Amino acid sequence: MTAPTKPPHNGPANSPSVSPLGETAGDLHAPVIDWFEEHARDLPWRRPEAGPWGVMVSEFMLQQTPVNRVLPVYEQWLARWPRPADLAADAPGEAVRAWGRLGYPRRALRLHGAAVAITERHDGDVPTDHAQLLALPGIGEYTAAAVASFAYGQRHAVLDTNVRRVFARAVTGVQYPPNATTAAERRLARALLPDDEHTASRWAAASMELGALICTAKNETCQRCPIAAQCAWRLAGKPDHEGPPRRGQTYAGTDRQVRGRLLAVLREAHAPVPQSALDRMWHEPVQRARALDGLVADGLVEPLPGGLYRLPLA
DNA sequence: CATTCGTGGTC
DNA sequence: TGACCAAGAAT
Known part of the structure; x- marks a missing residue:
């Protein structure tokens, strides 16, 4: 929690500055992280005993699946396969069966494949290196950054749907982020990342939790938001989303x-x-x-x- | 860059 | 009540 020091600069608060993100970044970190310290959910994969494997399993399960539905499956999964090698030694079909109704069952197959790769290439330990994580099946940019940050405390921009929405509102001043992640969003996420490794990993978890609990897609509760006073979208009067509608996902009959x-x-x-x-x-x-x-x-x-x-x- | 890939809860 | 949404990845 680096105490942000405001750059000496005379203009009004919203005047363009030489370093547009300088003030924004400093003003966001401390309130969000402090809020997180007090309001973070006690989720099993956040407890120390979860370890890197627990974090990784949770990230696979949480890809497009709500926390509440993941919780019971996560517990059973880790009880049955407490280490990557345990899962790797079992049949992939057992992973698919244990996946239950979480949806997108190819994730179960990929998690099994990742466990095999970890067992074969990494001596049974979840790799610490972002590039090595990215090389595992089922791990993309987000999950690699999330595991490296949450499990190993590293400094990475962790850009999930929650964080994208928080940035879209608080910084960019729009209701929703673009459909697909843009280069501008990645640049912004990197620019907002605290310099200190430990602070950066707290920031990643905190900004994600803020999007999950407060700055939600619908019915956001700005009253409880620690950065409401600085939120560009709120200050602009919370204008409605413009542009192409965000594609709906039909399911029946597909x-x-x-x-x-x-x-x-x-x-x-x-x-x-x-x-x-x-x-x-x-x-x-x-x-x-x-x-x-x-x-x-x-x-x-x-x-x-x-x-x-x-x-x-x- | 657009599609495909499950499932269930919410308003 | 049906559209929208939920810690994305692979192609």
Whole structure:
């Protein structure tokens, strides 16, 4: 928590300065981090005993899935596979089954693959290096930065949907960030990153938590926001989002729904399932076949001789 | 850069 | 009640 010192500068508070982010950054860190110290949720992957593996597992599960639904699966997962090597020694299909209804089951497969890679290439320890994390299956820019920052206290810009929204509002003054992450957002995130490593990792967690609890997509509660007084969007009168609508995700009738139904059958079954049982899950044969083929192609389903299917053993 | 990929809760 | 949203990654 570096106490920000205001640069000597005479103009009114909102006048353009030589270093536009200089004041902004300094004014945001301390309030947000202090707020975090007091209001952070006590989540299992934030406890010291979680360790890097616990942090990594949580990050996989939290990709596009709400905290409340992750919690029970996370606990069971770590109880069953307390180290990467434990998961790597089990069949990938077991990971898919244990994933349950978290959604996007390819994440389970990738987490298993990451555990195998960690066991083979990193002596069973979650790598500390950002580039090595990024090389693991299922780990992209966000997750690599998150694991390095949360598990190892390193200084990285951790730019998830929560942080993007906080920056869009507090700094840029708009209601929502762009659909896809832009270079400008990455630049801003780096510019706002505290110099000190420890402060930077606290800032990453704190700004994310602020977006998750206060600066939410809908029904934001500016009354409880530690930086409401400096929020560009609020000061501008909270103008509505302009530009292209943020794409809605339809689900009913899509291949995703069909895949979900098929995989649910295989998750519940503990013996190979005949195709006839899968056929009952969707009426339209072309889409049904396409969904099943997709699952096989993704490695989520293993076809056996005789028209039988099961979760993959290897 | 746009799509695909699950699932369930909320207003 | 249906649209929107939830700690993204891979292609």
